[in-house]
Amino acid sequence: MATGRFHGVFPYLVSPISHSGEIMSEVLERLCNDLIAAGVHGLTPLGSTGEFAYLNWAQRRRIVEVVVRAARGRVPVVAGVASTTIADAVFQAREMQELGCDGILAILEAYFPISDEGVCAYFTGIAEAVTLPVVLYTNPNFQRSDLSLAAIERLSLIPNIRYIKDASYNTGRLLSIINRVDGRMEVFAASAHIPACVMLIGGKGWMAGPACIVPEQCVELYEHCRRGDWQAAIELQKTLWGINQVFAKYNLAASIKGGLELLGYAVGGPLPPQPPLSPEGIEEVRLALANAGALRGFAS
C-alpha cells in the first residue's frame, strides 16, 4: 500500500479504448508497469489527458480497476472524479475508494455558472464522502468553472483536502496559493506550468500528460529540483519544454496517445469526434521525443 504524502511525478494516464468501447487493459497495464519502472511517483487515471469527459461510468470504473491492479501498491493511484452534481461525485468518489485508490483528483464540471458557495459545497461533499486525501483540480482553459483564491483558502481547512493541481497557465497564481495555504495544502504543477519553476517556489511535483512519454526525464528533472541543483534542472527543463509546446498545439489526449503509439504502445486514438493526431502532429511529437532523448530504449 502507498502511504505518506504525495510528491513527484504523476503521469496523467491515457485511456486506451477499442472501437467498440472496451478498455484495452493489457496495454494500459503495460504502460503502468513501465512508468513505475521508470521511477514515477504515482499514477493518475481519469485526468484531462485520460479523457474523463468522454467516458461513461462503466469505462471510468474499469480504467481505475486496471490501474490499481497494475500498480500493486508500488505507487499511489490518484483517480479522477468528475461530475456536475454533488450526488454523482460522491457516488464516484466512494467507488474509487472501494476500488483501492490512494487519493481522489476532484474535478468540478459545470454547465451554468456557479458561485464560490456551490464550488465549495461540491468539493466538500467529495472530501467528506471518503477518507482518502483529495487533490483539487482546476483547469480554467477547458472548464466552465474556476476556483477563486478565497474558495481555495476555505477548502484548505477541510482536513483531507491536501493538494491542489492548477492548470491555469498563471504561475504567479500558484505562489499566491502557496502564500495563502502553505502548511495545509500542497501544490502540484500542470503541463501548463514550467515544472522547475513550480518546484522552485515550493511545489511538490507535477501531474501531467507528457510524463507518460518522457517518464525517466521527468523523474530526473524532479531529482535535480529536489537536490536544489537548479542549473541542471533548467538545462533539462528547456529540452523537455519542447514537448509541452507541441502538446499545446494539438488535442491533448490525441498528442499523448500519438506519442505512446510512436513508443510502441497501441493505445489507439482519442474518442470521436476528437480527431486523432495529424501526420504533421506525429512528426512534431517524434522530433520532440528525439530531442528529449526519449526514442532510445523505452520503446524498444
Next chain:
Amino acid sequence: MATGRFHGVFPYLVSPISHSGEIMSEVLERLCNDLIAAGVHGLTPLGSTGEFAYLNWAQRRRIVEVVVRAARGRVPVVAGVASTTIADAVFQAREMQELGCDGILAILEAYFPISDEGVCAYFTGIAEAVTLPVVLYTNPNFQRSDLSLAAIERLSLIPNIRYIKDASYNTGRLLSIINRVDGRMEVFAASAHIPACVMLIGGKGWMAGPACIVPEQCVELYEHCRRGDWQAAIELQKTLWGINQVFAKYNLAASIKGGLELLGYAVGGPLPPQPPLSPEGIEEVRLALANAGALRGFAS
C-alpha cells in the same frame, strides 16, 4: 401522432427530481397536460432548462418516457440528446426514437476545443442514426463549442437536419443563418433572443424555458406574429420580456423551477450544487409573472 413541420411555442420542460434522485413523474405529467391545454405547439424535455447536463442516463430516459406518455401524440415531443462522443450520442438518439419521440434536439458537449470537422461529424452521426427530424442546438454562453455559419450550412444539407435553435444573444446571426440555409433549415429562437424579432425575420417559433410559466401569453404572442399583427405582438412582447430579464439574472433552471413552484407545481429545486432560487429571486419572478398576468387562473 404529431406529424408535419415543427412551429410555434416549445417550452423547455424542467426536470423534477426528488432528493433521492427519482423523477417525480406526477407533477411532470400534470405540467405537460396543462401546457398542452394552454396551447403550446410542442414539448422539449432535456434542454438547458431541463438540466440535461446534471442528469444521468437513467434519469434522462425516464424524463422522456413520462413526457411522451403525457403528450399522447397531441403535440410533438422533441427530446434533448447531449454528449461529448458520437457513440454515446448515437445511442441516446436511437433510444429517444424508440421511446416515441417526434424529434431530436441535438446538443454537442465538449471538453477540448473542437474543429468544424468534428462538429459536423457529431451532428451527422446523430442524424444518420435516426429517421426523426433533428434540431441543431447551440448555446455559446454555456457551451465550450459553437456552430460556425459554414458548419451550419454544411449540416443543412443532411436531409433530416431541419431546424436550428441558437441561443447566442446575436439576433443578426439568425438572419445570417436564414439567408444561408433558407428552405433547407428553419430557425427557432431561444430565450436569449426577442421572439417577436425572430418571427419578424422569418423564424418559426421558439424553444425556451420561460414558456413553462407563461404558456398562454407565449401562444398569444405567437398568434399575433403569425397574423402579422406586429403592433400587438410588440406590446405583449415588452411585458413578457420582463420575465426573460429576471431569468437572465439567476440560474435558468432554478428560476423556472422557482416560478413553477409559485404557480403550484411542486417541482423542487435544481440539482446541487446549483443553488435554489433566492428569496429576492422568488420575489422578482412573482412580480414578473404578475406583470404578465400569469398569476391568475393558471395556478389556481
Next chain:
Amino acid sequence: MATGRFHGVFPYLVSPISHSGEIMSEVLERLCNDLIAAGVHGLTPLGSTGEFAYLNWAQRRRIVEVVVRAARGRVPVVAGVASTTIADAVFQAREMQELGCDGILAILEAYFPISDEGVCAYFTGIAEAVTLPVVLYTNPNFQRSDLSLAAIERLSLIPNIRYIKDASYNTGRLLSIINRVDGRMEVFAASAHIPACVMLIGGKGWMAGPACIVPEQCVELYEHCRRGDWQAAIELQKTLWGINQVFAKYNLAASIKGGLELLGYAVGGPLPPQPPLSPEGIEEVRLALANAGALRGFAS
C-alpha cells in the same frame, strides 16, 4: 441649425486621410452632400468606422469642421468624442460644440478596467460640459469597457443624455434598456443589430457605417418601419443584411472605404497598420452592393 429629436439613418462617416496625414476635405464634403441628397437624417463623424481611435486631435477637429460646413444645417451633425480621461473628453466636447455640432456621440476608451462609478463620472462630465444632446456609445466587441444596465439607467437621469447607441450584438439588451429608460432616453441600432428589429421594439433609427454606401436603401427601410409596413421592411432588410455580413468579415473602416472607392469616392484606405480591403473583400463588397441595387446611379 438642426433642432428637434434625432431619428432615422445616421451614417458613420469614414475619415479620408492622405498618406501625409491630411484630411481630404473635398471627397468628404462630396460624400456628405450626396448622403444628404439621398435622404439621410444626420451625419456622424468620428465613430468606429471613422477611425476615431487612429486619428490625432488635429485630424479629428478638421474632420468635424469639414462635415459641419458641408451639412450647412440641413441635417444634424453628431460628432464622436473619445478619450480615456474626463479632462480630455470635456475639452473635446466643448470644441465640438464650438465647431457647430448638433450632438455629441460620447465614447469611453479605457486601458485598465473601470467601475460603474468611473463610467458614470466620465459620461456625466461630458454631458455637463456642453448644452448639446449626448448619445452614449458602447461597443463591447472592440472596447475594454462596457455600460451596465444600472449605469445606463443612472445616466438616463442626466437631462441632456438622451440617446444610446449600443453595438453589442445582443438585441435583447436593447429591449431591456428600452424597458428601463423609456421616455428619458432613446435607442439607436448599430450595424451589429438588425435595424428593422430594433425599429420594431421601439428604436428611433440607426447609426452605422454601411449607411455610407447604401444610403437610399437605408432611408427606404427606415420609411417602411416608420409606416409600420413590416412586410416590406423585412424584405428589404434581408437584402441589406448581406452588406452587414460582408463587413463583419473584414476590418470595418477598410470595408466602408473600399465600398466607397467602388462607388467613385477616392477616400483611400484605413490608416496603417490597418490593412486595406483585400481583393476578395472588394469582390464581396461589389457583389453585396449589386444585390442591394447600390451600384446603379449613385456612383455614376
Next chain:
Amino acid sequence: MATGRFHGVFPYLVSPISHSGEIMSEVLERLCNDLIAAGVHGLTPLGSTGEFAYLNWAQRRRIVEVVVRAARGRVPVVAGVASTTIADAVFQAREMQELGCDGILAILEAYFPISDEGVCAYFTGIAEAVTLPVVLYTNPNFQRSDLSLAAIERLSLIPNIRYIKDASYNTGRLLSIINRVDGRMEVFAASAHIPACVMLIGGKGWMAGPACIVPEQCVELYEHCRRGDWQAAIELQKTLWGINQVFAKYNLAASIKGGLELLGYAVGGPLPPQPPLSPEGIEEVRLALANAGALRGFAS
C-alpha cells in the same frame, strides 16, 4: 551615456500630474534619483503604470524630458512609445531618441483586431525609425492585440529589436519565446510573472511598477538570482510577492501612486475617471510594504 545590454530591475515610473494637467517634475526627479541610489538598473517612463494610455503627447514628452535629465546617464532610460498607427509611433520614437533616451519600449494599441502582418509592420516601423534598441511590449490583459510566437520570432530578426517584455501571466510562454529566439532577443519579466522564476529560465531582469516602492528589495532579489543563490532568491521572492498580490487587486497606477504617497512622494492619484486607491487599498499596501521591510529608511 548608458551603453551595453539592458539587464536587471527597471521600475515602471508613475506619471505625477497636477489637477491642471501639469507634470510635477520635482517629485518625479526625486523619485528617479532615489531609485538610482537604491541600485536600479534602468528607468522606464510611460509603461502601463505610467498611465501612457491616459496622457496626451505633450505630457508624455515632458515626462521623458524630466526622467532623462534626472538620470544623467547613470542608468539607461527606456521610454514607452504607444499608438494605434505606424505614423504616430514613428513620430514618437524619433522624438524619444532626440530627447536622449537609451531605448524604446514599443507598445501597440489597437481598436479593431489586427493580423500578425499588421503587428509586425507596426513594430518594424518603430525599429527602423530609430537607432536605439527596442523592447517589444505585450500585455494581453489590458490590450486588444497580442504578439503571437510566430510574430515574435519574425521580429527577433530585426537587428535593433533586442528585448521583449511580456505581461501575459503565462510564464511558460516566456520559456517558449526563449527557446525560439534565444541569442537574438532577451526576455524581461513583468509584474504578472514571478521574477525569480523568469530569471531561472533565462530572463535578464524585470520591468514592473512595484519596483518603484521596493527598489532595494528588488535589486537584492536580482543579485540573488544572478549569483545563482536560488534559495535566498525564493525566500525574498515570497515576501515581495505579497506586494504583487495587492496590486493585482486594484488599479495598477492607483496602487503604485498610493504606495509612493505612503513613502513620502506626493505623486497624486491616477487620472480620472480612474479612481484613487481606496482606504482599504492603502491599508493593504501599507501592510505589504511593512512585510517587505520597505517602510524603514527609504521614506524617512
